[in-house]
Amino acid sequence: MNLTEYLSAEWRPALGCTEPAAVAYAACLAAGQGQGEPRMARLVLDSRTYKNCHAVGIPNSNHRTGVLWALALGAVLPDPTLGLQIFEGITPEAIEKAARLLAAGAVHVEVDPSFTDLHIDCTVACADGVGRAVMEREHTRLVCLEADGIAVAMAAAIGPETANPVREQIGVLSVDELLALLGTITEADRGRLREGMALNLAMAEHCIGHLPVGFVPGLGADPWLRIPRLVSAGVLGRMSGEPLTVMSLAGSGNKGITVSVAMGLWGRSAEHPEARIEEALALACLLTTATTHRLGTLSAICGASNAAGIGIAAGLVHLGGGGSDQIDLAIHNMVGNLAGLICDGAKIGCAMKAMTGVEAAFRAATLALAGFGIPATDGIVGVDGAASLANLGRLAQRGMIGVDTEILDIMQAKLGSG
Numbered sequence: 215m216n217l218t219e220y221l222s223a224e225w226r227p228a229l230g231c232t233e234p235a236a237v238a239y240a241a242c243l244a245a246g247q248g249q250g251e252p253r254m255a256r257l258v259l260d261s262r263t264y265k266n267c268h269a270v271g272i273p274n275s276n277h278r279t280g281v282l283w284a285l286a287l288g289a290v291l292p293d294p295t296l297g298l299q300i301f302e303g304i305t306p307e308a309i310e311k312a313a314r315l316l317a318a319g320a321v322h323v324e325v326d327p328s329f330t331d332l333h334i335d336c337t338v339a340c341a342d343g344v345g346r347a348v349m350e351r352e353h354t355r356l357v358c359l360e361a362d363g364i365a366v367a368m369a370a371a372i373g374p375e376t377a378n379p380v381r382e383q384i385g386v387l388s389v390d391e392l393l394a395l396l397g398t399i400t401e402a403d404r405g406r407l408r409e410g411m412a413l414n415l416a417m418a419e420h421c422i423g424h425l426p427v428g429f430v431p432g433l434g435a436d437p438w439l440r441i442p443r444l445v446s447a448g449v450l451g452r453m454s455g456e457p458l459t460v461m462s463l464a465g466s467g468n469k470g471i472t473v474s475v476a477m478g479l480w481g482r483s484a485e486h487p488e489a490r491i492e493e494a495l496a497l498a499c500l501l502t503t504a505t506t507h508r509l510g511t512l513s514a515i516c517g518a519s520n521a522a523g524i525g526i527a528a529g530l531v532h533l534g535g536g537g538s539d540q541i542d543l544a545i546h547n548m549v550g551n552l553a554g555l556i557c558d559g560a561k562i563g564c565a566m567k568a569m570t571g572v573e574a575a576f577r578a579a580t581l582a583l584a585g586f587g588i589p590a591t592d593g594i595v596g597v598d599g600a601a602s603l604a605n606l607g608r609l610a611q612r613g614m615i616g617v618d619t620e621i622l623d624i625m626q627a628k629l630g631s632g
Contacts, residue, residue, distance in 0.1 A: 216398035223380035233266035234284035241288025247345025247361035260329035262512035265559035271455025286312035385507025410461030421451025442572035450565035498529030508607030514614035519571030530579035543587030545599035547578035550588035
């Protein structure tokens with residue numbers, strides 16, 4: 215394991231929200247197993263993927279939103295090699311074809327709550343032939359591809375044995391072991407980190423106008439005020455479907471924006487050397503991945519505030535000269551503060567949750583660097599950072615199952631009443 219391998223798996227470009235992009239990618243793969251125009255598209259999803267597709271904007275679609283449009287567009291798009299950037303291929307003609315499928319009532323979505331991790335099972339019937347593609351656990355992890363019910367040979371790189379071993383490995387490392395990984399950073403890694411910061415900052419700055427005039431203060435304003443609000447602008451733009459590619463982190467563009475914009479701008483405002491900022495960003499990414507492993511790829515707990523917030527807090531401590539003991543304190547401060555912030559799907563409201571996570575991370579890191587942390591006697595806080603993350607994961611994966619059920623019922627009731 216080294217940082218290059220880690221970044222290759224977890225620091226990846228994406229266009230639009232990753233869940234509808236994954237749905238469209240699966241639909242495109244399925245449609246590609248038949249010939250002629252798509253006639254019907256059917257999708258079975260886990261409840262958490264569904265809630266993240268429910269209300270989010272789709273780039274290049276003239277402000278279309280939601281899972282039905284993602285499925286219909288994926289079925290008519292021609293190029294699955296774009297992966298999570300598949301919405302780059304949307305054209306006016308594709309929108310017209312997708313609209314015809316929707317108008318004909320030929321697009322169907324079902325939720326199967328028995329799946330507790332990401333599950334996307336898409337079948338597309340074309341004029342000649344029926345294709346099926348199944349993704350599990352990760353957004354691009356293809357485990358089944360069929361043409362007319364017959365399995366299609368897949369390259370080993372996308373076979374079912376390739377669950378994300380990097381995330382699983384990172385998720386069980388101690389803070390000291392994560393710090394040691396920073397010693398493997400290469401110049402190419404630094405370039406990749408800079409590329410991601412630039413993409414995500416461009417999204418944030420481009421989308422300032424999505425918020426009320428003056429809400430994001432200009433250069434020279436207090437970084438504690440400006441940076442969280444600029445993060446909010448970036449997440450709001452992405453959730454609205456702005457057609458700019460971002461660098462995703464641990465399967466989430468919102469996590470990528472939140473972590474990199476906060477770390478990059480804070481480091482520069484404090485006049486830290488760029489090399490030091492890159493290393494702190496790498497650590498923030500690693501802690502975000504470790505937290506995501508505990509919470510699950512998709513979770514009942516908001517990842518943009520909790521996972522990304524924990525990553526930022528750890529990165530800020532490192533940037534401020536703190537060691538593993540202070541990073542543990544920062545993790546305690548985040549877990550003891552934000553653990554109850556739910557995920558009720560991907561939508562523009564994520565912008566406010568991301569802003570909350572950044573603000574909390576600034577406070578958590580500042581307190582940790584001063585030697586203050588919520589003690590292990592409090593609530594779900596553990597004896598060290600790893601224990602706090604384990605307790606947070608237990609809360610998310612076991613304790614909040616009922617929360618996800620209620621959120622899904624509320625969403626579906628709103629659809630029915632509309």
